[in-house]
Amino acid sequence: MSDVYIIGGGESKYGELWERSLREIAVEAGLKAVENAGVRTKDLSAIYMGNSLGGLISKQEHLSAIMSDHAGIATEYIPSIRVEASTASGAAAFRQAYLSIKSGEHEVVMVGGAEKMTELYGTEIIDITSSVVDREWEAFAGATPAALAALSARIYMKDFHVGKESLASISVNDHANAAMNENAHYRNKITLDQALNATPIAEPLNLMDCAPMTDGATSVILASEKYVKEHGVKGVKILSSAISQGPFALHSRKSFYTVEPTVISSRKALEQAGLKHKDISFVELHDSYSIYGLMTLEDLGFAEKGKANGMVESGIGIGSALPVNPSGGLKAKGFPYGAAGVSQIYESYLQLMGKAGKRQVKDATYGMTHNMAGSGTASVVHILGVE
Amino acid sequence: MSDVYIIGGGESKYGELWERSLREIAVEAGLKAVENAGVRTKDLSAIYMGNSLGGLISKQEHLSAIMSDHAGIATEYIPSIRVEASTASGAAAFRQAYLSIKSGEHEVVMVGGAEKMTELYGTEIIDITSSVVDREWEAFAGATPAALAALSARIYMKDFHVGKESLASISVNDHANAAMNENAHYRNKITLDQALNATPIAEPLNLMDCAPMTDGATSVILASEKYVKEHGVKGVKILSSAISQGPFALHSRKSFYTVEPTVISSRKALEQAGLKHKDISFVELHDSYSIYGLMTLEDLGFAEKGKANGMVESGIGIGSALPVNPSGGLKAKGFPYGAAGVSQIYESYLQLMGKAGKRQVKDATYGMTHNMAGSGTASVVHILGVE
Numbered sequence: 001m002s003d004v005y006i007i008g009g010g011e012s013k014y015g016e017l018w019e020r021s022l023r024e025i026a027v028e029a030g031l032k033a034v035e036n037a038g039v040r041t042k043d044l045s046a047i048y049m050g051n052s053l054g055g056l057i058s059k060q061e062h063l064s065a066i067m068s069d070h071a072g073i074a075t076e077y078i079p080s081i082r083v084e085a086s087t088a089s090g091a092a093a094f095r096q097a098y099l100s101i102k103s104g105e106h107e108v109v110m111v112g113g114a115e116k117m118t119e120l121y122g123t124e125i126i127d128i129t130s131s132v133v134d135r136e137w138e139a140f141a142g143a144t145p146a147a148l149a150a151l152s153a154r155i156y157m158k159d160f161h162v163g164k165e166s167l168a169s170i171s172v173n174d175h176a177n178a179a180m181n182e183n184a185h186y187r188n189k190i191t192l193d194q195a196l197n198a199t200p201i202a203e204p205l206n207l208m209d210c211a212p213m214t215d216g217a218t219s220v221i222l223a224s225e226k227y228v229k230e231h232g233v234k235g236v237k238i239l240s241s242a243i244s245q246g247p248f249a250l251h252s253r254k255s256f257y258t259v260e261p262t263v264i265s266s267r268k269a270l271e272q273a274g275l276k277h278k279d280i281s282f283v284e285l286h287d288s289y290s291i292y293g294l295m296t297l298e299d300l301g302f303a304e305k306g307k308a309n310g311m312v313e314s315g316i317g318i319g320s321a322l323p324v325n326p327s328g329g330l331k332a333k334g335f336p337y338g339a340a341g342v343s344q345i346y347e348s349y350l351q352l353m354g355k356a357g358k359r360q361v362k363d364a365t366y367g368m369t370h371n372m373a374g375s376g377t378a379s380v381v382h383i384l385g386v387e
Numbered sequence: 388m389s390d391v392y393i394i395g396g397g398e399s400k401y402g403e404l405w406e407r408s409l410r411e412i413a414v415e416a417g418l419k420a421v422e423n424a425g426v427r428t429k430d431l432s433a434i435y436m437g438n439s440l441g442g443l444i445s446k447q448e449h450l451s452a453i454m455s456d457h458a459g460i461a462t463e464y465i466p467s468i469r470v471e472a473s474t475a476s477g478a479a480a481f482r483q484a485y486l487s488i489k490s491g492e493h494e495v496v497m498v499g500g501a502e503k504m505t506e507l508y509g510t511e512i513i514d515i516t517s518s519v520v521d522r523e524w525e526a527f528a529g530a531t532p533a534a535l536a537a538l539s540a541r542i543y544m545k546d547f548h549v550g551k552e553s554l555a556s557i558s559v560n561d562h563a564n565a566a567m568n569e570n571a572h573y574r575n576k577i578t579l580d581q582a583l584n585a586t587p588i589a590e591p592l593n594l595m596d597c598a599p600m601t602d603g604a605t606s607v608i609l610a611s612e613k614y615v616k617e618h619g620v621k622g623v624k625i626l627s628s629a630i631s632q633g634p635f636a637l638h639s640r641k642s643f644y645t646v647e648p649t650v651i652s653s654r655k656a657l658e659q660a661g662l663k664h665k666d667i668s669f670v671e672l673h674d675s676y677s678i679y680g681l682m683t684l685e686d687l688g689f690a691e692k693g694k695a696n697g698m699v700e701s702g703i704g705i706g707s708a709l710p711v712n713p714s715g716g717l718k719a720k721g722f723p724y725g726a727a728g729v730s731q732i733y734e735s736y737l738q739l740m741g742k743a744g745k746r747q748v749k750d751a752t753y754g755m756t757h758n759m760a761g762s763g764t765a766s767v768v769h770i771l772g773v774e
Binding site: 001052053055056058059060061062064065066068069074075077078079080081082083084085086092096099100102103104105127128130131132134135136243244245246247248249252260261264373374377378 | 388433439440442443445446447448449451452453455456461462464465466467468469470471472473479483486487489490491492514515517518519521522523630631632633634635636639647648651760761764765
């Protein structure tokens with residue numbers, strides 16, 4: 001079983017890219033990654049694409065093939081596969097690419113994540129984005145992604161006597177970090193007051209608790225241990241990869257604020273990597289809604305259930321004991337559904353290679369990423385490291 | 388690297404299942420496969436689903452999770468992933484499952500393929516099914532899947548002086564085999580005359596040249612060598628798995644009647660398996676249109692380019708030198724997009740285990756399956772065998 005390394009990456013600007021197509025931004029990210037990794041496109045033995053809504057938005061299936069064709073590399077007959085696990089598509093695609101190298105089948109593989117959210121407009125936005133929750137049992141009854149997050153938030157806040165400030169702090173931190181990320185969707189810092197007093201979306205959540213509709217694409221290049229050694233390439237090692245999936249609808253779960261798949265996959269990932277929580281230098285987590293930031297810190301095991309507020313209040317910025325979302329997270333770097341998981345991996349690669357510029361986490365050795373499907377149907381956790 | 392075996396399978400009836408939902412048929416196939424393989428659902432370490440159009444048809448993403456939830460096994464937190472490569476989604480999902488076991492990550496994995504085509508109606512049928520070709524460069528210009536197949540047929544017939552009878556023979560053979568398959572969509576035999584004189588669809592192709600809109604679901608269970616040995620289970624070995632992808636649009640390819648990804652992936656699959664064409668006992672190939680049956684026999688290397696007609700005329704039935712589509716193929720067993728690839732694998736499993744009943748190919752030792760994306764954007768070839 002080969003070890004697997006990330007040897008490069010690249011991405012488009014994240015934001016409202018009205019003038020650019022899904023194909024364009026996906027190709028931009030892919031070609032930047034290839035250049036950054038110092039590989040040739042003909043070295044690629046496969047391409048895995050994470051994409052959630054492309055079919056529904058553009059009525060085009062087999063998007064991975066459209067991408068490689070548009071990049072001008074289809075004549076090299078590289079197989080491409082689209083992996084879809086709603087908003088966890090990016091990390092799920094990354095995991096399949098990792099397994100394909102581990103199996104000995106591939107040497108150098110590209111993983112791309114891309115989504116063009118701004119093609120949606122009006123009520124279509126709620127309709128199409130609700131395809132990541134249970135349509136028959138949730139969305140048809142009005143339980144959209146925002147409504148489900150609000151439900152979890154309300155019960156969580158009541159049961160643990162947690163104030164709105166703790167939720168808002170998640171978003172304030174994301175914006176502070178995104179201000180240092182030139183590819184981020186929102187580069188403006190926000191104050192706690194601003195976060196607390198934004199337009200209501202689904203009470204108790206307001207605009208500043210909800211990740212935006214972002215267009216964006218990120219790609220990374222993975223390579224086998226053999227390739228890395230033969231080419232003297234420096235890379236970040238994938239120490240573990242874990243995925244878990246539970247009941248789809250929120251009402252079918254044991255708890256409204258514990259995402260069991262996150263608990264299970266983070267435990268597995270730490271075990272596989274032979275690490276403890278204190279070893280983790282930073283975490284990139286899936287805070288599509290601020291409440292998920294708190295819940296996830298607990299489900300990942302960094303705080304006890306109901307107590308992440310203490311951790312958040314004592315600081316989760318770049319210089320803290322556990323920097324959270326140095327990239328700017330889903331709230332401020334942005335949330336292109338199928339790209340989010342790959343974006344987290346790319347940020348971790350930059351951090352662990354010491355290439356994260358102003359937002360560099362000091363002595364970053366091990367990074368954890370957490371990508372979640374919908375309201376917590378599935379979670380994918382990876383631990384990456386440098387030795 | 389572990390060897391990988393197919394240890395069981397199951398499927399729903401194929402046909403127009405108006406009264407049944409996508410969830411229902413997928414779950415039926417999955418639970419039948421689990422029972423048939425003699426495993427427990429809690430033994431499954433992952434589920435891979437091949438599905439092409441579910442998002443577009445039902446506006447529900449993450450269908451793999453919907454399936455496992457509806458099967459009542461979500462509380463076992465088994466990860467499930469949807470793999471999408473348009474009409475090759477089934478074989479692509481199978482391949483990812485195979486690689487995941489080969490990598491040492493999983494022991495027992497379910498692969499499901501499911502599609503509910505009859506939810507589409509009216510012009511929506513052409514619109515949505517055209518998501519498997521290049522929408523911007525083909526479908527918008529009227530080049531639907533049927534039109535593209537007709538284009539290939541017309542040029543092929545002209546260049547090689549091949550008559551319509553040769554195309555029709557592909558469909559006649561499918562119907563003859565499907566008559567012996569109780570799960571097939573169409574169980575009526577058809578004569579060459581009937582095949583030649585059906586309603587025109589896209590000249591020179593008529594209704595009998597085109598695979599139907601079929602609902603259906605098939606699942607198979609894969610297991611590692613370790614599991615098979617420890618449990619004394621009999622299975623069919625996956626001898627090789629190959630995939631290749633080329634230019635998306637037909638007009639971008641070198642030839643209108645050579646699908647380069649099929650040529651490449653079949654060559655690789657035979658090499659990996661250490662086999663020659665004469666060793667193959669039967670082939671399950673992707674004849675969504677009759678012309679693809681002829682083209683594929685050539686691209687797989689069973690006949691020279693332009694000469695598959697000779698082979699077809701001398702017979703491709705169950706008792707012939709190379710039985711083609713013993714299941715009834717896409718034309719008569721049916722063509723649920725994302726299920727087709729898994730259906731071919733299941734048929735091969737039955738044949739190689741000697742469980743194919745009336746349509747059993749005598750002394751079946753090695754079977755080849757060929758699943759194609761759209762008009763030939765990608766091809767996935769597997770070789771399975773018993774030793």
